[in-house]
Amino acid sequence: MKARFDELIHAPTRLAIVSLLAASEWADFKFIRDTINLSDSALSKQLSTLEDVGYVEISKAFVGKWPRTSAKLTKAGRTAFDQHVLALQEIVAQSGATILPPSGGS
Amino acid sequence: MKARFDELIHAPTRLAIVSLLAASEWADFKFIRDTINLSDSALSKQLSTLEDVGYVEISKAFVGKWPRTSAKLTKAGRTAFDQHVLALQEIVAQSGATILPPSGGS
DNA sequence: AAAGTACTTGCCTATTGGGAAAGTATCCCT
DNA sequence: AGGGATACTTTCCCAATAGGCAAGTACTTT
Numbered sequence: 001m002k003a004r005f006d007e008l009i010h011a012p013t014r015l016a017i018v019s020l021l022a023a024s025e026w027a028d029f030k031f032i033r034d035t036i037n038l039s040d041s042a043l044s045k046q047l048s049t050l051e052d053v054g055y056v057e058i059s060k061a062f063v064g065k066w067p068r069t070s071a072k073l074t075k076a077g078r079t080a081f082d083q084h085v086l087a088l089q090e091i092v093a094q095s096g097a098t099i100l101p102p103s104g105g106s
Numbered sequence: 107m108k109a110r111f112d113e114l115i116h117a118p119t120r121l122a123i124v125s126l127l128a129a130s131e132w133a134d135f136k137f138i139r140d141t142i143n144l145s146d147s148a149l150s151k152q153l154s155t156l157e158d159v160g161y162v163e164i165s166k167a168f169v170g171k172w173p174r175t176s177a178k179l180t181k182a183g184r185t186a187f188d189q190h191v192l193a194l195q196e197i198v199a200q201s202g203a204t205i206l207p208p209s210g211g212s
Numbered sequence: 213a214a215a216g217t218a219c220t221t222g223c224c225t226a227t228t229g230g231g232a233a234a235g236t237a238t239c240c241c242t
Numbered sequence: 243a244g245g246g247a248t249a250c251t252t253t254c255c256c257a258a259t260a261g262g263c264a265a266g267t268a269c270t271t272t
Contacts, residue, residue, distance in 0.1 A: 022201030042230050095128030
C-alpha cells in the first residue's frame with residue numbers, strides 16, 4: 001500500500017471522525033458528536049465534506065419514529081485513511097518512532 | 107509519558123519540521139527548507155512560531171563569512187512531539203493501527 | 213556599484229473551522 | 243391544536259492560519 005498524506009483526513013476533527021469510523025462499522029451522528037465533542041453544525045458539515053469526497057457513506061434511516069443519521073467509511077475512505085497512517089509512519093519514522101499499519105483491512 | 111495532542115505540532119508543515127528536527131541534532135535553514143519544500147518566508151515564520159512557544163531553539167552563527175541559521179528541538183519541543191505521537195497512537199489505535207513511541211530520547 | 217546570499221518582515225488574500233441561530237420535518241404532550 | 247423536543251442542515255459570521263510576493267536588512271563577492 002502506497003503511503004499518501006491526506007490533508008483532508010489529517011485535520012484534527014476529521015482525523016478523529018475518520019479513525020472513529022475506521023473502528024466501527026456504522027456510527028451514528030450523536031455517538032460521533034458526543035465522542036469527539038463537536039457541535040451539531042460542525043459535525044454535519046464535516047460529514048458532508050467527507051461524503052462529498054467519497055470517504056464516507058451516509059445513511060438516513062428511521063429507527064422507530066425518529067430519523068437517525070449514520071456514517072460509515074467507504075472503501076475509498078478506508079484506503080485513504082490507511083495510506084495516511086502510512087504517511088504519518090514515514091514522517092514520524094525519522095524521529096525513531098514507528099507506526100505499524102492497520103491490521104484490519106476493509 | 108502522557109499523550110497530548112498538540113495542534114501546533116499537528117499542522118502538516120510543522121509536523122514535517124518537528125519530526126525532521128526530532129531526527130537530527132541541529133538542522134540548518136536551507137536543509138529544512140529544501141527537505142520539506144517550503145519558501146523562505148514560510149519556513150522563517152514557522153520557525154519563529156515554534157521558537158515563540160519554546161519548541162525550538164534557533165542558532166545564528168557565522169560559518170566563514172556567511173550567516174547560518176540552525177534549529178534544534180528544545181526539551182519541551184521533544185516532549186511535545188513525543189506526546190503528540192502518543193496521542194496519534196491513541197487515536198489511530200482504535201482503527202487497528204499501532205504506533206510505537208520514539209525509541210530515542212533527546 | 214551591482215548582484216547575490218541568507219534570511220526576516222509586512223502586506224494581502226484565500227481557505228478553513230467552528231459557534232450561533234434559524235430552518236426543516238416530524239413527533240410527543242397537554 | 244399549540245408548544246416544545248428531537249434530529250439534524252444550512253446560513254451567517256468571525257477569528258485564525260498559511261502561504262506567496264515583495265521589500266527590507268546586512269554582509270559578501272565580483
